[in-house]
Structures are given as structure tokens and as C-alpha cells.
Amino acid sequence: MFIKSSIDLNEAAEYLQSNCLKSSRVNLERIDKLVKLSNSIKDLAVYQKDSDLLALSVFSFELVEQFHTWFKEKSQIYFGKGTTFHIPSGNIPLMPFYSWLPSYLAGNPNIVRISRRLDDTYIGRLVDLIDKVIGPIDGKMNIFYSSKYSEQLTLIASKVCKVRIVWGSYSTISTIRSKYPTEAVIDLCFPTRHSVSIIDVGNYSELDNTGRNLLCRRYIDDTIQFTFKACSSPHYTYWLGRKSEKYLLVLDFLERISGMIARSETEMGVMSTNNFLDNQSNLLQRTKCKPIQLIAGKSIYYISSKEVPSISKEQMDCHVYFINADYEEEIVNTWPSDIQTLSLINPMDYDFAVKISNKLGSKTPDRIIPIGHALKFSLLWDGQHFLETLTRQVFI
Amino acid sequence: MDTSNYFYDELKSLHQWHYEKCEGFRNIIDGLGWSPLIDSQPENIFIHTGLFKTNKLISTNKDEREMILFLSSGTSSSSRSHVYADRYTRIDQQRALKKIVLDDLDLNLLSRPNYYVIDRPYPESNSGALDARYAAIRGFSSLGRGIRFVLDENGDLNEEVLEELRCETKQVLAFGFTYTVYLDFLKKLLDLGIKLNGKNMVLLHGGGWKKLASYGIPNKEFNKIASSVIPNVVCRNYYGMIEQTGSISIECNKGYLHTNQYNSLIIRDNNFNKKNFGDEGIVQSISLLPKSYPGQSLLTEDIGICYGEDDCICGKPGKYFHILGRLKKTIVRGCSDVY
Structure with missing residues (x-):
């Protein structure tokens, strides 16, 4: 769901706090939803002649494929690590979704902060599409917010999350770490390199x-x-x-x-x-x-x-x-x-x-x-394996 | 070289002037290894228009207070070009503008046409800086007599001024920004069923075509509506920029924009090589007027096609071209800040 600027702070805060729900077991159900979502994004991309959306759908398809490869080798049970809070960079229009997709697949509830530099309407349209595909229950557990109360909401989300993912320059990362303390088990940062x-x-x-x-x-x-x-x-x-x-x-x-x-x-x-x-x-x-x-x-x-x-x-x-x-x-x-x-x-x-x-x-x-593969998505990014990092393995 | 030797000699001297007087310009030319080109290929030296947004580029030792600061349109200070024009540059710009308009439009400047501005009255800035919009209104005012704003402060038709315009028997120069002329003037007249007599009227409009394009109104459509609301009007579009005030290119009666003795235009590919006539590409705009700032040769973000030189079917000399739009400000993917 998308919390827009018009929503009152208390109401928005309530949404965020109620998001600390159970994470799901990693299974193939979310994969099916993601395949549907990838197709819907692709259709929308073709309809709107939007190359950014097209790139996102390609990424999403690749993610599904790599998830399959990873998952079929696993005999253990995996659960999402918990509420994951994403702070994506503001100059890439669809960056919030690149960050969200692997975490969703890993079975996590997600809170995604949308930079005020990004276009609300554009983002909102895509979040609506996601809600439609993943359904109302999952929709409530995957919150995207762009609000005039961004500061306060970022503080709340940083407190309630189990994992925080920050994308940006070293100085941005350091500002976020000092301004918004977190008790997250993992505070994952992808600095500009x-x-x-x-x-x-x-x-x-x-x-x-x-x-x-x-x-x-x-x-x-x-x-x-x-x-x-x-x-x-x-x-x-x-x-x-x-x-x-x-x-x-x-x-x-x-x-x-x-x-x-x-x-x-x-x-x-x-x-x-x-x-x-x-x-x-x-x-x-x-x-x-x-x-x-x-x-x-x-x-x-x-x-x-x-x-x-x-x-x-x-x-x-x-x-x-x-x-x-x-x-x-x-x-x-x-x-x-x-x-x-x-x-x-x-x-x-x-x-x-x-x-x-x-x-x-x-x-x-x-x-x-x-050469030629530099932009190719991999589950392994900056030395971190997305799915291994965003899930917990149950020892039986 | 595709334009007269005189033009390129002038351009060489202008490059040399700015190279000597403006440290920033010199640093760029030296940093790109372009200084030998000043003499051999002056047309291949250009700077990006965006530099005027973030830097103070001045080629004179004069006190800044003696200069007028022109600001391009934009929402924030950082998105507006800052152009410092001294007295001499302003005089040259004014003279050139007069000459271009006189050559291109059938105006009798001796008896000075009555000047109407299709816009709302514009307040003068307290900061001493001159907004591009107001600079243009003021620039064209020297060609006409008086100044009457056709719209009121709310952007509605000023009935009194409109009545004056209807009853004009003298020659009229009407000027406005393309989208304002279309939305707040022509369209309103069309809706109200009012027709004006365009027999003695020249309607000059420019800028703001981006906004008009968002309404899906091409230039041809604009002209069609203009001639239905103001029959017999001479309606002309022009292309110009605040960084090269004065050296505008005016549309001919066949619908092509033309360069003149003060300006030129080169179309470049994505690697900035010159393109052939008839090919679409990025517009480089050259003007012989800027002396107090290095705005003589600018790489714009406009896309255009230049069809030829001196062989337009209208018979007018110069390069003739169309501006197709602006490069889309796509956000390049990369790693950057969160805010």
C-alpha cells in the first residue's frame, strides 16, 4: 500500500507499526505472484513506452529465475528475517522497487521510504499494481511511503524494523545512521562505489x-x-x-x-x-x-x-x-x-x-x-547474498 | 565552412576576447585542448548553456553593478541561467533585434507600430535582475510605440485594451509567449466568438513551446487558429534564448526559422560531430552579440533539424531550420543520494 503525503502522521505511524507482523516462510507462493507482477509491469512498460519499467520487469524475471536456482538446492526451511525498511536513493525513479523485490521474495514485510524527489503519481501507479497482484493481506505488509512527515516516519520505521537497507553515498549513509538510530539486526548499506x-x-x-x-x-x-x-x-x-x-x-x-x-x-x-x-x-x-x-x-x-x-x-x-x-x-x-x-x-x-x-x-x-555484464543483476551484490542475508534458516 | 568567412572571423575574435577576459571560459578551452581551434575551427568551440545556471561567467572587469543580470525562466535560482550584460552588449543586442525584425517582418519602424503585449502586466524585480520574460517584453518594446498589456493581473482579457486593439487603424506589433498567446488570448477570443482585424498586425511569439506541446498544439495548428481569430494577421514564431538575447531567429512565411547575420546554428550528433543538412540532432546556437559574458557559442538541449543554407523556398538567406523539442530529462540510473 502507498502512504501518500495527504495521510495524517498518527495514521501513517499506525500503519508502519502494525507492519511489524510475522514474516513468511520462503516458499514458491510469492514466486507465482512475482511472475504475475513481472508480466503486469512488462505490459505497463510496453503500453506506456517506459524503458525504466521495462528494465524493472527484466530485473524481476531474472530475480525469479535466480531465486529458483537458489531455492531448489535448499532442503532447509527459511523464513524472512522480519520487517525490512528500505531507504533507496532518490535519483533513480524505480530504485525503491529494485530494493523491495528481493526482500518480498525472501518473505519479509517491508516498509519502503520514497524520496520526495520522486514522482508520487508515478510511484503510486506501480504500488497500486503491486497491491492488485499480491493481494490485500500482503499489500498491508508492504508499505511504501512518501510523506511530509518523512522524518518522523523514518524514525519510527528505523525503530521497528529488523533489517534496514540504505542505498546512497557514504555521507548520506552516515547522516542516516546518526539521524535515525536503529535496533535492526542488520543495517545493510550499499554505498556509491x-x-x-x-x-x-x-x-x-x-x-x-x-x-x-x-x-x-x-x-x-x-x-x-x-x-x-x-x-x-x-x-x-x-x-x-x-x-x-x-x-x-x-x-x-x-x-x-x-x-x-x-x-x-x-x-x-x-x-x-x-x-x-x-x-x-x-x-x-x-x-x-x-x-x-x-x-x-x-x-x-x-x-x-x-x-x-x-x-x-x-x-x-x-x-x-x-x-x-x-x-x-x-x-x-x-x-x-x-x-x-x-x-x-x-x-x-x-x-x-x-x-x-x-x-x-x-x-x-x-x-x-x-565486460558487458557489469549491470547484470546478481543475488550477490557488494559481497552480500540478498536471499541469504534477508532470510533466517531454521535448524532442524 | 558553411557560413560566410566574415561571420567566422567575427566568431574567432569573440572567442579570443572571452578567452582573454574570462578565466572560466579559458580553463574550459584549455582543459579540452581546444585553444588551437579558436583560429582554425571556431564553430567547433562551444560551452553548455547549463554552465550559466551554476556559475558566474563574466568577460569584463566592469563593476557588476553596472551590468544587468538577466535570469532565464525557472522555478528556483539554481535552475535559472544568470547572464550578465553590460551596457555595450545591451546596445548591440537592441540594435541587432531591431535589424532582424526590420529585415524579417514587414514593419515600418519609422512610424513605430503600436506595441501590444499579450501577457499580464509584469512587475519589475526589486533585485535589479531582469526575468527573461520581462526582458523580452522590454526588448521588443523599443520597436513599437507605448506598451499595452492585453491581459489583466489575473490573466483575463483586459476588455479596455482589447477594444483599443480592435479599433486600431495604425500598424500593430503584438508580442507574447506562445502558450500565453494561445491559451489566454486566441483560445479565449475563439470561445467568445471575437474576431480582430489583422490587416495591420504582426503577431510575434516565441518561447513556451514546451508547454504548448504538452497540449498537443503544433505550430501549424497555432497558425491556423491565429488566422481564423485574426484574419490576415502576419503570425511569426521565433527561436531565441536569454543567453543570446537579441540574435533571434524568426520564422519565414514558409514556416522555417532562419538564421541571420548575427547568429548561426549547427546540428550535432550525440558525440558532437556536425550533422548534415536534413539530419536531426542537438542544437548548437551561435551569436555574435555577447561580449560581457561567454555566451557566443552554446550547446543547448534542444533537438532540431537544419535543412540547408541560403536556399529556402521563401527566398530569405541564412540557414533554415525547425526546433523539434527538447531532450528529455531522463534520470540516469546510478548510485546517489537518498533525499
Whole structure:
């Protein structure tokens, strides 16, 4: 159900407190509902020509599939951990639902805070759809709220929940932790992080024309049309290996990417203009070394691995860094902190993946995946297995 | 180069001026490695219009108090462009506007047409800043005689002024924002069954097409209703922006917007390469007027098509184009703040 701004504080608080109901046993009933819901979201997406909704339905279908794989291997009984309170980020229109879906599947009652930046009507329409599919009983146990009393309700929800999930930057997470104390058993935070890609120059040079184009297309997909907005987008791209024509190969890669961006639909231009504004806003403050190219409004810098530690977060958000590394040791020695995903040339060299993770030791990222899979949903996110984390196992 | 050498020479000098006088502009040009382009490809130097929303970009040492601050439309201060125009820039803008209107519309500026504004009376800002809407109303006022607001404070038709307009025997310049002209003027006249004599009237309208598009009213439909309510009226749309005040592009009698000696336009793809005539893309707008701020070459978020140069069927020179709309402000998925 959706608690909108018009609802009185006491009434809203009552709803939230009554939400601390029993969690359900993890079973296939919720899966059936989720399949129905995925289909309804897909229909709505097609009807409204809404790509965000379509992406959500794809996510939901994938979740169902991965849940099946996980669940069929289990002989134990699982229950939801309890009321789960979600505080999703405010710049992604459907983020509340991405956070809610796995928790619902795990058998939890949920309270989802909706950022005031999001469109009430848009969210409300989707919550209505959910209520219709999951039914009135489940509906009452899954509350989405967007209220002028958001502060008070967040305090209440933080007190009554058993699990709290917060998405956002480190500073946001720290503000939430200090402003809204919780006695939740688990206070799960997914901070904004960065990711790395390693392209072996030898492997790249061996790819034929089609292979190179495919790799570039996948790279663009990982970067969300070169915006690098996802935590798992490759913010740093190391070019590994020693080859006399290495720089030319880097330029070849960029040339292909810029061609693909140039040919993309006009509507995608908003990504480029946004990039360009961020880029120029950053440049206003100070001059930098000359970029090797401007692609989709982003300046591309080709730097030595030694320069990696001097890149600031602001620079990282506005520009793209291609890093020259002759040897693996250079990567290991300059590996940025808190990297979430490492993507490698596709098909992935597993031996290399193991070797580099051995060398990185505790700095190994949470995921090592082929280029093109960075945005793919996994039940394992930032090292946390959603279903294992959001459920409790009964020992018999 | 697709426009006269004179135009690009002027643009070069303007780039050079701003490069020397505006540190922010210089930092951007150097940071992008574009300084060699000032001489060789001046049309390939541009900054994003959004920079004026978050930064104070000034290319003069003059005291800020000597300048007028133009504010674009927007709901909050952070979403409005801040454009600082000094006296010289304002004079150039005013002269250019006069020349463009004189060249494009059949107006006799010597006898100065009576000036009607299809809007409500606009209060002057206490802060000294000039809102884009009011700046435009004031800008066009120098072309006409007097200033009469056709709507009252509540946005209703001012019957007294409307009666004056009906009885006009002199030439009239009527100006308004597209959606206001449509919703609060034409549509109301249509509903009331009132017809005006448009024989001596030029109706110039612009801006606000986004709002009108949300009502599903294309330009052709607008013109159709205008000529049914005001038969024989010369109705013209224009394209312009607060950052490039003065150098507007006015629609020709064949329905195309035209550049002129003060401005130009380039359509770019998503990687900012120039597109061919006839291709849809992102609009870069160039103006030779801004001197006190670096607004001479701007990448907008408008989508347009430029069909050609100097060969429009109307016979008017310049590039001729259509503006199709604005890039949608889709929210890019990513990890960010909760609030």
C-alpha cells in the first residue's frame, strides 16, 4: 500500500507499526505472484513506452529465475528475517522497487521510504499494481511511503524494523545512521562505489573487426551510454601489456566507441549533454592536461598508472581515465580503494581472474565479470547474498 | 565552412576576447585542448548553456553593478541561467533585434507600430535582475510605440485594451509567449466568438513551446487558429534564448526559422560531430552579440533539424531550420543520494 503525503502522521505511524507482523516462510507462493507482477509491469512498460519499467520487469524475471536456482538446492526451511525498511536513493525513479523485490521474495514485510524527489503519481501507479497482484493481506505488509512527515516516519520505521537497507553515498549513509538510530539486526548499506576494467592489449589486438565492435558495444552498455553512473561501470580502465602499437589500439577502441555513440538515437543525446555539462563545470575550476578525445561529452585522459592515486572523486565523476599499465604489478600497486566490480575482456580469462585476485588479496573486488555484464543483476551484490542475508534458516 | 568567412572571423575574435577576459571560459578551452581551434575551427568551440545556471561567467572587469543580470525562466535560482550584460552588449543586442525584425517582418519602424503585449502586466524585480520574460517584453518594446498589456493581473482579457486593439487603424506589433498567446488570448477570443482585424498586425511569439506541446498544439495548428481569430494577421514564431538575447531567429512565411547575420546554428550528433543538412540532432546556437559574458557559442538541449543554407523556398538567406523539442530529462540510473 502507498502512504501518500495527504495521510495524517498518527495514521501513517499506525500503519508502519502494525507492519511489524510475522514474516513468511520462503516458499514458491510469492514466486507465482512475482511472475504475475513481472508480466503486469512488462505490459505497463510496453503500453506506456517506459524503458525504466521495462528494465524493472527484466530485473524481476531474472530475480525469479535466480531465486529458483537458489531455492531448489535448499532442503532447509527459511523464513524472512522480519520487517525490512528500505531507504533507496532518490535519483533513480524505480530504485525503491529494485530494493523491495528481493526482500518480498525472501518473505519479509517491508516498509519502503520514497524520496520526495520522486514522482508520487508515478510511484503510486506501480504500488497500486503491486497491491492488485499480491493481494490485500500482503499489500498491508508492504508499505511504501512518501510523506511530509518523512522524518518522523523514518524514525519510527528505523525503530521497528529488523533489517534496514540504505542505498546512497557514504555521507548520506552516515547522516542516516546518526539521524535515525536503529535496533535492526542488520543495517545493510550499499554505498556509491567505483569499478575497474582491465583490457589486455594482446587480447584486444587479436580480436577481429566484429570482436572489437562487440567488445566496444558491451563496454558502452556497462557504462550506460558513457555516463558511468552505475557503481559497476568501469570508472578506471587499465590497458595492460607491452606492445609497440598499444596507443594506437587504445585510439582504435575509442574511435569505435565514438562512432557508436555518434550513431545512437538523438534522445540519448541527453546523456552526452549532461556529461558535457559536468565535464565543463569541473574544468571551469582548473586547467588539466589535454585529453586524448572527447566522447559523449566526457574527456578521455590516457595516464600512467602512477597518476591513479592523484585522481579525485570529482574528477572521477566528470572524466574518463584510461590507464597505461605495462605489468600486472602496476595495476596491483595502484589499485584504487573500495572497488566493487572488475570487468575483463569477454570471453573472460578465468586463470587471469584468479591470478589477479590472488595478487590483489584483500583488495579484490566483490565481482569479477566479463565486460558487458557489469549491470547484470546478481543475488550477490557488494559481497552480500540478498536471499541469504534477508532470510533466517531454521535448524532442524 | 558553411557560413560566410566574415561571420567566422567575427566568431574567432569573440572567442579570443572571452578567452582573454574570462578565466572560466579559458580553463574550459584549455582543459579540452581546444585553444588551437579558436583560429582554425571556431564553430567547433562551444560551452553548455547549463554552465550559466551554476556559475558566474563574466568577460569584463566592469563593476557588476553596472551590468544587468538577466535570469532565464525557472522555478528556483539554481535552475535559472544568470547572464550578465553590460551596457555595450545591451546596445548591440537592441540594435541587432531591431535589424532582424526590420529585415524579417514587414514593419515600418519609422512610424513605430503600436506595441501590444499579450501577457499580464509584469512587475519589475526589486533585485535589479531582469526575468527573461520581462526582458523580452522590454526588448521588443523599443520597436513599437507605448506598451499595452492585453491581459489583466489575473490573466483575463483586459476588455479596455482589447477594444483599443480592435479599433486600431495604425500598424500593430503584438508580442507574447506562445502558450500565453494561445491559451489566454486566441483560445479565449475563439470561445467568445471575437474576431480582430489583422490587416495591420504582426503577431510575434516565441518561447513556451514546451508547454504548448504538452497540449498537443503544433505550430501549424497555432497558425491556423491565429488566422481564423485574426484574419490576415502576419503570425511569426521565433527561436531565441536569454543567453543570446537579441540574435533571434524568426520564422519565414514558409514556416522555417532562419538564421541571420548575427547568429548561426549547427546540428550535432550525440558525440558532437556536425550533422548534415536534413539530419536531426542537438542544437548548437551561435551569436555574435555577447561580449560581457561567454555566451557566443552554446550547446543547448534542444533537438532540431537544419535543412540547408541560403536556399529556402521563401527566398530569405541564412540557414533554415525547425526546433523539434527538447531532450528529455531522463534520470540516469546510478548510485546517489537518498533525499
